[in-house]
Amino acid sequence: MLLTATALSALLWLTVLVLPWRPWSTAERLHIPADLGPLDLADVTVLIPARDEASCIAATLRALAAQGNIARIVLVDDQSSDGTGAVARGVGLDNLMVLDGSPLPAGWSGKLWALQQASAQVETPYTLLLDADIELAPRALAALKTHMQQHDLALASVMASLHMGNAFEKLLLPPFIYFFKLIYPFALSNRPRSPIAAAAGGCVLLRTDMLRAIGGFESLREAIIDDCTLAKRVKRHGGRTWLGLSRDVRAIRPYETLANIWNMVARTAFTQLRYSNALLVVCTLMLGLSFIAPVAGLFSSDLATVSAAVVALAAMSWTYRPTIKFYGLGPQWIPTLSLAACLFLAMTWTSAWRYWTGERSRWKSRSYDKIQGH
Numbered sequence: 213m214l215l216t217a218t219a220l221s222a223l224l225w226l227t228v229l230v231l232p233w234r235p236w237s238t239a240e241r242l243h244i245p246a247d248l249g250p251l252d253l254a255d256v257t258v259l260i261p262a263r264d265e266a267s268c269i270a271a272t273l274r275a276l277a278a279q280g281n282i283a284r285i286v287l288v289d290d291q292s293s294d295g296t297g298a299v300a301r302g303v304g305l306d307n308l309m310v311l312d313g314s315p316l317p318a319g320w321s322g323k324l325w326a327l328q329q330a331s332a333q334v335e336t337p338y339t340l341l342l343d344a345d346i347e348l349a350p351r352a353l354a355a356l357k358t359h360m361q362q363h364d365l366a367l368a369s370v371m372a373s374l375h376m377g378n379a380f381e382k383l384l385l386p387p388f389i390y391f392f393k394l395i396y397p398f399a400l401s402n403r404p405r406s407p408i409a410a411a412a413g414g415c416v417l418l419r420t421d422m423l424r425a426i427g428g429f430e431s432l433r434e435a436i437i438d439d440c441t442l443a444k445r446v447k448r449h450g451g452r453t454w455l456g457l458s459r460d461v462r463a464i465r466p467y468e469t470l471a472n473i474w475n476m477v478a479r480t481a482f483t484q485l486r487y488s489n490a491l492l493v494v495c496t497l498m499l500g501l502s503f504i505a506p507v508a509g510l511f512s513s514d515l516a517t518v519s520a521a522v523v524a525l526a527a528m529s530w531t532y533r534p535t536i537k538f539y540g541l542g543p544q545w546i547p548t549l550s551l552a553a554c555l556f557l558a559m560t561w562t563s564a565w566r567y568w569t570g571e572r573s574r575w576k577s578r579s580y581d582k583i584q585g586h
């Protein structure tokens with residue numbers, strides 16, 4: 213049985229390795245051209261949902277101010293308990309509007325409700341959705357807008373470089389991006405005719421007329437994975453979308469503890485499986501076959517089993533190498549992928565358990581109830 217499992221694992225990883233759209237690649241990137249000069253940003257409004265972001269918001273706003281002549285920055289202080297709104301006002305930006313968020317209505321997530329309130333202030337052709345902990349390098353917004361115009365995009369988003377300070381972050385955050393790319397291959401998502409649609413909600417630039425055409429944030433109100441839902445709606449309305457990586461778009465909030473990363477993943481893991489128990493079982497079996505079987509096969513006394521395990525682990529490591537390299541980590545982190553996969557599986561089961569006990573999602577001291585009928 214172990215020989216069969218390791219052989220299937222080797223076949224699986226070799227298939228992933230040779231797929232023409234290379235889901236493990238980091239080729240889809242936003243670059244800031246060396247010759248990119250100042251760009252008019254007076255046609256861009258930035259919307260920032262912020263709940264208990266006092267530690268990050270000043271750096272985020274100063275980085276935005278360095279981008280250029282942005283028309284308006286609208287920050288919704290989503291009932292923060294740490295003085296986020298006061299910190300934001302203290303930065304002293306002339307084009308900043310801070311709105312005090314109203315109580316969360318039933319059926320809305322906090323982020324989407326904050327964006328819904330901010331959207332009434334948008335009068336420009338472009339809208340940038342930016343998380344409160346995302347810091348843009350100088351000219352990053354100009355590069356994103358230029359890329360959007362050159363490729364006739366309705367939506368362009370960037371997967372921010374995550375904070376990589378401690379061992380838990382280095383162990384789990386690169387695999388988080390790696391697994392996301394396997395589920396939503398960027399190359400396929402960026403193809404107009406592909407049914408796959410994905411976006412990274414931390415930094416999304418989109419045409420305001422397209423946002424209105426899809427029904428605004430009201431049309432996303434029950435979405436937990438709101439960024440990918442947004443990309444899907446844009447594609448259905450005939451708009452082209454693009455998603456890529458960038459070192460010039462950085463998430464500056466540290467996760468600090470395993471519990472913080474655990475809750476971040478558990479918030480949406482079962483949603484990714486469409487709340488399906490059958491898919492949860494399939495996911496568990498696939499992760500076991502992909503990541504556990506080859507490690508177990510190394511300790512077999514059967515030469516064929518060991519050989520298959522070595523092939524599987526070599527192919528797996530080769531696909532993970534670009535992600536590790538992108539984040540500037542050493543090769544010693546490559547063999548930790550199987551351990552990370554086991555932890556992500558446990559997080560997925562945590563997400564399912566919370567759903568089974570009546571909680572659809574939990575984030576920033578808010579709990580979202582299970583939708584009736586699911």
